[in-house]
Amino acid sequence: MAWNVFKFCSALRALGxxxxxxxIGIIGFTYYALVLVNYGPSLLLGGLDSFIALLVLALFHFLLVMVLWSYFSVVVTDPGGVPPGWRPELDIEKGDGNEAAIAEASPLSVGDSSSHIVRHCRKCNQYKPPRSHHCSVCGRCILKMDHHCVWVVNCVGARNYKSFLLFLFYTFLETTVVAVSLFPAFLVFFTDGDDEITVSLGSLAATFIAFILNIAFALSVLGFLIMHIMLVARNTTTIEAYEKYTTPNSPYDLGRKANFEQVFGRDKMYWLVPLYTEEDMKRLPALGGLDFRSRLEESEPLQSL
Known part of the structure; x- marks a missing residue:
């Protein structure tokens, strides 16, 4: 019998x-090493050193605000749950046969998250919209669920996926800026001459640790960021990508532009902030996680000409 990690759901919540x-501790430690130990004091030196320190600190604080904004947006935003009493809509004109499927649906009628058949969640005892998935940690079905992330104590789903991607993006930029900025001070750690060392050993050790942590996070986050960029380009999720080993390609791949808009919206002014305009929420139902158009539906108007 396969080992099921979700038996320890309460432990996963506590871990989150x-x-x-x-x-928060990593961010605080990095702030101490970069601002208080290295570039803060450089503001008082005057000349080129002060100018460089000002640029570094301005960029660092801007990215820090964006990291924290995106991060806590993922934490506090509901990823999207199935509305109580939700039932799949019937298309009588097309005669798709959903009437019989709904009438015969039972706790055993399940399918993959991208299928068009009627799906029923055995744990929630309710119908599941397309692309939804039951999260054993949250104890409910999540709309367009990507994965449950212990780093944010929340599921990543339709309504906070953009915030999650921006968190990855700004974290990569922030950790890269920190690593590059601390690199000169990091090299001092390996100098042999005591005359070149003008800071305390404690400050030098803090700089060394902060550099290692940030370069490690930059490289690891870059891998996740590239993976999710590929998922967005194909309009799929982590769970759906796993399901593709046994199911066809995603029927929701409408092209890169349309796929991008279903995550980030159409208003370019809001692409880099974890927010949507009211107009985008109205004209792009996919942002809500319940209504997704497929390639077949997109091609129907052309076929009728």
């Missing part, structure tokens, strides 16, 4: 709370 504190 610890991970939030861990993230």
């Amino acid at each position: 709370s610890i991970m939030i504190l861990f993230v």
Whole structure:
């Protein structure tokens, strides 16, 4: 019998709370090493050193605000749950046969998350919209669920996926800026001459640790960011990508432009912030997680000409 990690759901929830504190701790330690130890004091030196320090600190604080904004948007935003009493709409004109499927649906009638057949969640005892998936940690079905992330103590789904992607994006930029900025001070750690060392050993050790942590996070986050860029380009999720080993390609791949808009919206002014305009929420139902057009539906008007 396969080992099921979700038997320890309560432990995973507790771990998530610890991970939030861990993230805040890493940010605080990095702030100390970059601002208080290295570039803050350089502001008082005057000349080119002060100008460089001002640029570094301005960029660091801007990215820090965006990281925290995106991160807590993922934490506090509901990823999207199935509305109570939701039932699949019937298309009588097309005669798709959903009437019989709904009438005969039982707790055993399940399918993959991208299928068009009527799906029923055995745990929630309710119908499941397309692309939804039951999260054993959250204890409910999540709309367009990508995965449950212990780092944010939340599921990543339709309504906070954009915030999650922006969190990855800004975290990569922030950690890269920190690593590049601390690299000169990091090299001092390996100098042989004591005359070149003008800071305390404690400050030098903090700089060394902060550099290692940030370059490690930059490289790891880059891998996740590239993976999710590929998923967005194909209009699929992590769970659906796994299902593709046994099912056809995603029927929701409408082209890169349309796929991008279903995550980030159409208003370019809002692409880099974890928000949507009211107009985008109205004209792009996919942002809500319940209504997704497929390639077949997109091609129907052309076929009728």
